[in-house]
Amino acid sequence: MPPGATGDAAPADDPRRRLDAVDVVWVVFVLVMLAQMWNDLHNLTWPYHLIWVSLGLLYGFRMWPPRVFAPLIGLLAVLTAANFLVAYVRGYTTLDELTEIPLMPLLVGIGAMHAWRRSQMQHRVEQLAALESSRLDRQREFLRDSSHAIRTPVTIARGHVDLLRMTTTDAEAQEDLDVVLHQLDRLSHLAGRLLSIEQLQTTRMLDRVPIEVGGFLEAVGRRWSVSAARTWVVDAPPVGVVRADEHRLEEAVDALVENALRFTTVDGTVRLSCRRDGDTVVVEVADDGPGIPEADREAVFDRFFHRHPQGEEPGTGLGLALVAAVAAAHGGTATAGAAPEGGALLSLRIPLAVATPAGTAPSAPQQTVAEPPVAGAGVTQGAGVRGAP
DSSP: OOTTTTSSOOOTTOGGGSOOHHHHHHHHHHHHHHHHHHHOTTOOHHHHHHHHHHHHHHHHHHOOOHHHHHHHHHHHHHHHHHHHHHHHHTTSSOGGGGGHHHHHHHHHHHHHHHHHHHHHHHHHHHHHHHHHHHHHHHHHHHHHHHHHHHHHHHHHHHHHHHHHHHHOOOHHHHHHHHHHHHHHHHHHHHHHHHHHHHHHHHTOOOOEEEEEHHHHHHHHHHHHHTTSOSEEEEEOOOOOEEEEEHHHHHHHHHHHHHHHHHTSOTTOEEEEEEEEETTEEEEEEEESSSOOOGGGTTGGGSTTOOOOOTTSOOOOSOHHHHHHHHHHHTTOEEEEEEOTTSSEEEEEEEEOSSOOOTTOSOOOOOEEEOOOOOTTTSSOOOOOOEEOO
């Protein structure tokens, strides 16, 4: 059990266990008051009260442990009671004045007991907080070290697999090697996202630059439209400028898009949009997939929370956790809801760099990117931009 948690002792270096000049002054003061009581038995009350009030004040600074304070109260009670009893025997005081003998020690003792218990509880809370902080530091260090350690063997393994793919002509072996490469890529991706989340949650170091959100989102949509076969709808008016880390913001939006792709088919629709909401900008990615059950909409941003289409391999469970970490690092939030298209609506909200009156930014027309089939490819790709009907 930690020192001081027993209720009977303070830590060895605690100033409450050292004799201080204040203690010496108080002892001298008590002796003077006791002498005053003895020399003037007609006026016992005021020095008596000063003794106990001074003890209560001193205890607030010294906080002696019970094994020290209890005998001290007992000694003072005996010394002060002796003066009252002598005064009563000699006829200098009345019987009702003797009620002061147990009353003041009880009041000071009860107050001291509660103060000591509160001090011990606070000390215990501080110890638990320190232990929890140490545990979190070790966990974060482990995740950082693990993420770095994973990358080296994955890179080496990938090099050997690539070499094997170049030297073998067996179709079945090539297929097996492709599976190995895919899993190595997933492992490397997981390690990278773990490291990104930890960096954002521990240091929150961001390379902030002004970003015009509409143009940024339009570029993201253009990039994704040529790499994934969907009907892409990009609604990116110039809603305002945020000060953000462009790399981290792009990671977050990519994670939202990847989530939409996992839950839509080739003939599905993915919509990227942004809008102004007060002094914040909201970036949204919607799809026409199965959507997210209301009970899971908060949990989807937790680490390693898995939801995946029937028959598909599960993801890393870190994509939306990264979105939440990026949002928090920028002073924003990430939320999940239902999209008008019938699927999921995932939103990333970030404060504007400079608040401007609503409605001052001009609107841009909604754009739809269609994917005509590519001969022999088996996957359609974005080939152009046309105005929405």
